[in-house]
Amino acid sequence: MEFNTESTVFFTDPFSMPKPSLILCLFFSNTLLLNLLHLCGMLQPTHPATGRRILAENYSLAATWKRGEDLFQIRGQNGLLHCGIDPLPQVCRKKEVLETSDQVLESFYPVSPTIDLQQVNVYKEEMNCTGELSLGFHKMTLSWIRVVWPTSNCLSPIGSGFRGNYPYPHAHTLYFLETADPNCKLRPEQFRAKMIMFTFGNALARAHKLYGPQSLLERPVTVQAVGTNGRIFQFLVFQLNTTELSGDDGIKNQVWLDEDVELYDFAKVRPLIKKKEVKVPAGLAGYKPETFSKFLALYLHGAV
Numbered sequence: 001m002e003f004n005t006e007s008t009v010f011f012t013d014p015f016s017m018p019k020p021s022l023i024l025c026l027f028f029s030n031t032l033l034l035n036l037l038h039l040c041g042m043l044q045p046t047h048p049a050t051g052r053r054i055l056a057e058n059y060s061l062a063a064t065w066k067r068g069e070d071l072f073q074i075r076g077q078n079g080l081l082h083c084g085i086d087p088l089p090q091v092c093r094k095k096e097v098l099e100t101s102d103q104v105l106e107s108f109y110p111v112s113p114t115i116d117l118q119q120v121n122v123y124k125e126e127m128n129c130t131g132e133l134s135l136g137f138h139k140m141t142l143s144w145i146r147v148v149w150p151t152s153n154c155l156s157p158i159g160s161g162f163r164g165n166y167p168y169p170h171a172h173t174l175y176f177l178e179t180a181d182p183n184c185k186l187r188p189e190q191f192r193a194k195m196i197m198f199t200f201g202n203a204l205a206r207a208h209k210l211y212g213p214q215s216l217l218e219r220p221v222t223v224q225a226v227g228t229n230g231r232i233f234q235f236l237v238f239q240l241n242t243t244e245l246s247g248d249d250g251i252k253n254q255v256w257l258d259e260d261v262e263l264y265d266f267a268k269v270r271p272l273i274k275k276k277e278v279k280v281p282a283g284l285a286g287y288k289p290e291t292f293s294k295f296l297a298l299y300l301h302g303a304v
Contacts (some may be wrong), residue, residue, distance in 0.1 A: 005036070005039060005287075005289070005292050010287075011260045013254055015039065015263050016096065017199050019109075019233065026117070026228065028176055028230060029177050029178070029199055029228065029229060029230035031276050033080070033175055033177065033228060033230075034227075036292070036295060037082075037299070040188075040295070040296055040299040040300070043296075043300070044101050044175055047300060047303045047304060049086070049302065049303035049304075050299070050302070050303045051169065051299070052085040052086060052168075053079070053082055053084035053085070053172055054082075054083060054084070054168045055080060055083075055084065056080070056081040056082075056083055056168075057080055057081075058077060059061045059077065059081060059251055060075070060076065060077075060078075061074065061075060061076065061077075061078055061079050061198065061202060061205065062074070062075040062201075062205075063075075063200075063201035063202070063203050063204045063205045064206060064207065064265075065243070065249075066245070067246055067248055068246060068247070069243050070114055072117075072204035074197055074200070074201035074204075076198075078173050078174055078176070078198035078201075078202075079174055079176040079177065079198075080174070080175040081171060081172075081173075081174055081175075081177070081202075082171075082174075082299075083167075083168040083169070083170060083171050083172055083246060084168055084170050084171045084172045084302070085158035085167055085168055085170070085171060086223040086302065087219075087221070087222070087302075088170070088172055088223070088301060088302045089222065089292070089301075089302055090219065090222055090226065090239060090253070091222060091237060091239050091256070092220070092239060092241075092254060095117075097220065097241045097251060097254075098251070100241065100252035101249075101250055101251050101252070103252055104248075105178075105248045105252070107248075111140070114162075115164040118121075125293075129183070131134055137254075139165055147304050153270060155270040161296050166182075170204070170206065171202040171203070171206060171207075171223045172224065172301075172302065173224040173226060173298055173299070174198055174202065174223065174224070174225040174226070175225075175228075176194065176195055176198075176225065176226070176227040176228070176234075177227075177228065177229070177230075178191055178227065178228065188234075188259070188260065191227055191234065192227070192236070192257065192259060193235050194227075195225040195234060196236065196238065196255055196257075198225070199223040199224070199225045199236060199238040199255075200223075200240065200253070202221045202223050203221040203222070203238055203239075203240035204240060204243060205241050206244065207221045207240055208219050211243070215242050215243050216241070216242050216244070217240065217241060217242060217243070220240055220241045221239070221240040222237065222239045222240075223237075223238050223240075224236065224238070224298050224301065225237075225238070226295060226298060230265060231263055232261065232262055232263070233260060233261045233291055233294070233295065234257070234258070234261070235257070235258040235259075235261065235264060235294050235295075235298060236255065236256065236257050237255070237256045237298075238253070238254070238255045238256075239253065239254045239255070240253050241253050247261040258294065261291050261294065262286075262290065263284050263287070263288060263289045263291045264284055264285065264288060264300075265285050265286025266280045266284070266285040266286060267283075267284045267285070267289075268280055268281070268282050268283065268285075269282060271284055
């Protein structure tokens, strides 16, 4: 599979072009991601559980929670979703989850953690919505909401965007692509924050659907994420242990992040020559198979 991976990288890399355009960068990054997923899918005969999943594209998410006196909502389209019939297994067992109650979270004091969030008025709180393809949220947003409701039961969930009989209700892995447009490009830490935000939102929406108002989950909800610009990858695993998010005490949720992992150094159709000296030879240079091994490990998680 290593040879196939190298061929996939070389023939889909936009940076191998003399002057790659923004459209080419985005197109080829998406093509590379789909081709890597295709390579992983070739293992279905030996790992039949991977056949119990499906890819969903351009779906939207809305998840809401309270922290102190503030009400927050995550909403937007969050990339390509790999969802399955079966949930991902939890990463940490019950003992390790209980030990998180002794951990102390960092404080922003005296700065409010909501200082740079968008504050909006909403009239319909979407607390547990995943899968709607027609909501029209084209930009990811984390909002601090002033909710205006005529009644007092404003924290009742409205139900999941996926239909009740949808056979693939469990989010497995979210795949994010960095935009090549410099006018709306996120910094690496912002891109990773986006990944954490949407994995948390998907896990929270699923937990509300499964457990309702119950705060400490009988079985934690695990969601993975992979982000890439076509050359550098971010790998993330999020485990939602509790939906009690109003304060800093008690059980904590957990996240594991492997950041800025390079798949290769260079991929050039033509050599890069400066002052009559070849700086970068033609072909694929510095391919790192361990990066694809991490990609494959997340893909196979729950199927081995």
